[in-house]
Amino acid sequence: MxxxxxxxxxxxxxxxxxxxxxxxxxxxxxxxxxxxxxxEEDLGAQLFIRSTRQVRLTAAGEAFLEEAEDxxxxxxxxxxxxxxxxxxxxxxxxxxxxxAPIMFFLPELVRRFRAAYxxxxxxxxxxxxxxxxxxxxxxxxxxxxxxPLPPGHxxxxxxxxxxxxxxxxxAETHPLAGRxxxxxxxxxxxxxxxxxxxxxxxxxxxxxxxxxxxxxSPLVEHTPDLMASLLMMVAAEQGVSVVPEGVRNLRDRQxxxxxxxxxxxxxxxxxxxxxxxxxxxxxxxLRLVRxxxxxxxxxxxxxx
Numbered sequence: 001m002x003x004x005x006x007x008x009x010x011x012x013x014x015x016x017x018x019x020x021x022x023x024x025x026x027x028x029x030x031x032x033x034x035x036x037x038x039x040e041e042d043l044g045a046q047l048f049i050r051s052t053r054q055v056r057l058t059a060a061g062e063a064f065l066e067e068a069e070d071x072x073x074x075x076x077x078x079x080x081x082x083x084x085x086x087x088x089x090x091x092x093x094x095x096x097x098x099x100a101p102i103m104f105f106l107p108e109l110v111r112r113f114r115a116a117y118x119x120x121x122x123x124x125x126x127x128x129x130x131x132x133x134x135x136x137x138x139x140x141x142x143x144x145x146x147x148p149l150p151p152g153h154x155x156x157x158x159x160x161x162x163x164x165x166x167x168x169x170x171a172e173t174h175p176l177a178g179r180x181x182x183x184x185x186x187x188x189x190x191x192x193x194x195x196x197x198x199x200x201x202x203x204x205x206x207x208x209x210x211x212x213x214x215x216x217s218p219l220v221e222h223t224p225d226l227m228a229s230l231l232m233m234v235a236a237e238q239g240v241s242v243v244p245e246g247v248r249n250l251r252d253r254q255x256x257x258x259x260x261x262x263x264x265x266x267x268x269x270x271x272x273x274x275x276x277x278x279x280x281x282x283x284x285x286l287r288l289v290r291x292x293x294x295x296x297x298x299x300x301x302x303x304x
Contacts (some may be wrong), residue, residue, distance in 0.1 A: 003075055006068040007038040008032055009047065015066050016055045037067065088118040088284030096127045096141040100227055101164060101246030101269050103290075106145070113288055122283045128199040128225075136274055142282040144272045145200045157275045161289070163266035164244040166210065167257045171237045177256035184242070184260050188216035191239035193230050198222040203267075207242045210264050231255055 010298060011021040012032070012074055022029040031100035038048050047061035057065065097106055106124075114122060127135055132144040149156060168182055176182050188211075193275040198202040211218045219289060224230050228250055234241055244267050248257055273290060 001042050002281075003072070005035055007043075008035045009039055010065065010068050010072065012036060012116050013054070013057055014050065016057075018055065023197055064242050072298060075124050084119065086280055088120070088280035088282075091279065091281040092121045092123075093124045093277050093279065093281040093285055094125060094141045096125045096135060096144040097134045098128050098145065098227075099126060100250050102145050103246065103249050105206070109289060109292065111128070112292070113285055116288070117281065117284055120284075128195075129203075130199055130201050132272070139277070142273060142277070143158075143285055143296050146266060146272050148270065149203060149272065152279075155274055155276055158270040158272045159286075159290075160268045160270055163268050164246050165266050166207075166242050166260055166264045167245050167248075168260055169231070169234055169239060169243050169247070169255055170240040172234055172254055172256045173242065174256065175235065176258065179258055181259040181261040183262070184210060184214040184264075185216060187211075187218075187240055187242075190219070191221040192218040193222040193224070193233045193239040193241045194218075195227065195230060196225050199219065199225050203244075206267065210242060213264075243246055 008025060008027070009022075011020060011025045015021040015024065016192055018029050018102075022032040025032065029033075036047065043064065044061075045060040045064075046058050047064060049056045049058055063086050065268075079091065083087040095110075098239070110122065110124070113120070123140060125135070127144070128152075129144070129146040132141060133149070133156075135148070136144065136156060137151075145161075149158065168176075168184070169185060169265060170177055173235070176186060193208075193209075194204055194207055208218065222230075222233050224233060225242070230241060230243075231251040233239065235251070243257075245257070245270070273286065
């Protein structure tokens with residue numbers, strides 16, 4: 001028994017006329033009659049009482065009509081759902097982010113995505129870039145806003161959204177806070193506050209490397225887990241730091257951000273995903289991000 005048998009049966013049961021049903025189903029009447037006979041043999045029951053004057057459903061035919069219509073309805077619903085999922089209009093999507101550089105453009109992206117794909121179950125998870133890698137390995141996230149990846153993750157694909165300069169950050173009471181710019185070696189001997197390397201290995205190693213290029217090894221006294229905590233410690237005069245300029249989005253009171261001269265190479269913000277996992281909803285989100293590329297850059301409050 002195939003779906004076409006059910007469609008033919010429902011067609012005849014609706015019209016109670018083989019000729020009219022064959023015309024609507026776009027098949028010949030003999031072919032339609034043959035298909036109905038095959039169905040009856042498969043079911044082991046007569047579905048129609050046929051005479052030269054009329055066609056009527058048997059009791060078995062009445063019962064089968066309800067089932068056939070339900071099966072056809074569910075088959076059509078399944079076909080439509082598969083099409084929606086394939087287009088990314090239905091499914092699940094988990095987007096991971098870390099707040100500082102994206103807090104001004106991610107809300108708009110989420111609003112636009114929800115408006116365009118209301119049937120997708122969208123979840124947001126705040127994770128540092130390095131914790132995102134573990135989440136990808138556990139198949140817990142589909143997209144990550146992240147930093148350059150350390151070696152050993154060839155299965156992930158990345159796309160650069162924009163770059164951020166590095167800035168020195170210090171308490172607004174610090175003697176260097178009022179300067180237009182400083183050289184990094186002017187911070188030699190200062191206590192440093194850096195993100196814990198266990199949760200931000202890329203950023204930690206970059207700052208250490210920048211300091212060494214400037215001729216000194218920083219004295220790291222505090223290593224908080226969160227960037228907001230780092231800024232709080234800096235504001236409390238517990239040390240200085242070097243941060244990407246998007247961090248200004250988190251706090252601009254009680255701390256001063258000072259450009260570095262010479263300015264180190266900027267740090268990219270990337271969009272990452274695993275192309276080996278099929279998720280049309282993720283692909284729809286990636287398209288939305290790409291379409292809003294210039295607008296994203298304009299919405300990020302970066303130091304000038």
